[in-house]
């Protein structure tokens with residue numbers, strides 16, 4: 001069979017945005033997927049789930065034709081009949097129009113997230129939203145809390161080049177598990193360890209696969225990382241590790257910070273975190289004694305009501321030691337703010353009416369249940385157009401979400417690659433292309449490349465891209481915008497031009513433009529992102545979000561988490577698994593085989609106290625409901641902590657609803673954000 005190698009970019013919701021080399025067979029199928037060796041961050045490495053992408057691309061359950069539901073909601077494929085694209089799009093347009101005529105345009109809620117990170121296929125739905133004055137979407141579910149925390153101190157959404165990890169003497173992976181979720185980080189960690197004898201520290205509430213390979217693992221209780229960071233800084237000041245010259249030049253208020261930290265000593269933090277004073281002291285001295293210290297911030301510890309405050313506290317560490325100024329030093333959370341791409345054309349921002357209401361995507365359950373705290377004085381949501389997400393599984397407080405989708409008066413159109421749980425609730429389901437079948441442009445969180453990925457396969461069956469569907473609907477709805485009448489690659493080309501970047505023709509032939517800033521800028525030696533160009537130890541929370549009253553200006557432990565009580569004494573973390581990515585890949589055979597079944601990691605003493613052993617069924621519950629999973633005795637966490645990795649399909653659970661039945665849709669501070677790792681629960685034998 002003729003086989004050629006073609007370039008692409010991983011589109012999945014992962015900061016690595018790996019540059020890919022794909023075996024293409026006969027121009028129609030793919031074989032193995034590899035990382036591109038020439039892209040200096042990817043360095044030839046991709047995760048196992050994407051290496052086996054053929055399983056997903058050629059999965060027998062790929063949607064292939066537009067479908068209309070004729071049976072019960074939630075049944076799946078058997079409840080649908082095929083229709084033509086014209087019939088499907090006409091019906092969607094008619095239903096959206098009818099809903100808007102009856103209730104006003106804000107009754108329609110286009111709903112999307114990051115099933116692809118490509119800007120055209122992900123964000124184009126906003127163009128239709130703004131052109132039609134549909135309800136807007138508060139994109140709170142992933143990075144809202146962490147963005148707020150990073151911006152509070154650094155002031156710009158960028159950090160030190162991830163490739164510099166290889167030049168570090170100490171790497172601290174805080175709140176992330178890259179062995180499972182961002183394998184490329186480990187490539188650079190391995191280089192630093194091999195060439196420089198660098199130490200690896202992992203801060204995570206459980207012994208993840210990354211913690212397994214670390215020199216030091218600290219496992220604080222969930223939601224207490226801010227306390228740990230404060231105690232570390234207390235030691236840095238007290239024991240002479242603070243770089244006072246650096247702080248005088250590059251930070252706003254080192255004296256105020258030092259005074260504030262004075263009572264936040266290791267014994268104080270030990271009480272909050274469950275760590276020992278010695279562990280905290282040891283880590284502080286290690287961090288303080290090394291200038292080339294690089295903190296790689298993950299998303300984990302931000303998924304907490306106090307997540308923004310915690311992340312802010314962690315970003316203060318390199319500002320106290322001055323590590324920001326050193327090659328291989330500083331920190332990185334995300335580089336998604338690095339490249340100044342102008343989103344106006346893709347998202348139709350020139351049509352945005354600021355008077356339209358904004359609904360919180362994390363609170364979709366409450367929104368669909370007409371909670372006035374969410375929908376305000378506006379109309380109920382009676383029509384949803386959904387791309388790139390599966391809220392029936394991924395949104396918090398699943399019980400409410402399921403009740404909302406079950407409303408008989410709600411019209412739902414889902415454009416998807418598979419019959420997801422959300423698609424099964426739809427009236428019309430449209431089959432979507434994969435990244436191999438459409439063009440897009442991809443910025444990255446973990447590195448500095450802007451990458452273009454072109455279609456390398458024809459669309460599967462009758463699948464259409466998100467861009468094509470949005471343009472098809474726009475035509476039927478009478479929406480006018482230049483972005484609706486050009487192709488995806490033309491949109492990319494014009495976006496590059498208006499952003500002052502090389503257009504498609506001038507773009508590097510391999511589709512990878514390295515936008516790495518010079519050292520001075522990358523290390524903030526020419527200033528941080530705030531107007532005064534300083535790193536801020538005093539966060540201006542009111543400028544970041546309206547719910548700031550409980551957030552103190554200096555870094556601190558902010559006690560707003562779901563601590564639990566006598567009835568719900570345990571703390572549940574719904575962590576990402578290695579083989580799934582949200583709900584992507586949770587239907588591919590090798591991913592399911594590796595993950596096994598929904599499983600709770602529970603401390604052996606706790607299991608024994610419940611009269612349970614390894615492999616027994618355990619019920620986890622709280623005031624929102626309960627689920628049954630298999631228990632695994634696991635000593636790599638504190639006794640109060642329980643881990644369930646996922647996200648498994650709802651039907652993998654005995655009672656047909658997944659782990660997000662237990663998680664809360666309470667908004668994190670100060671501007672919302674989903675709090676998936678901030679859940680108190682009880683445990684009992686099932």
Ligand code: SF4
Nearest residue numbers: 010014017018047050
């Ligand atoms: S590591 Fe992330 S970006 Fe790279 S291939 Fe896997 S999912 Fe895609």
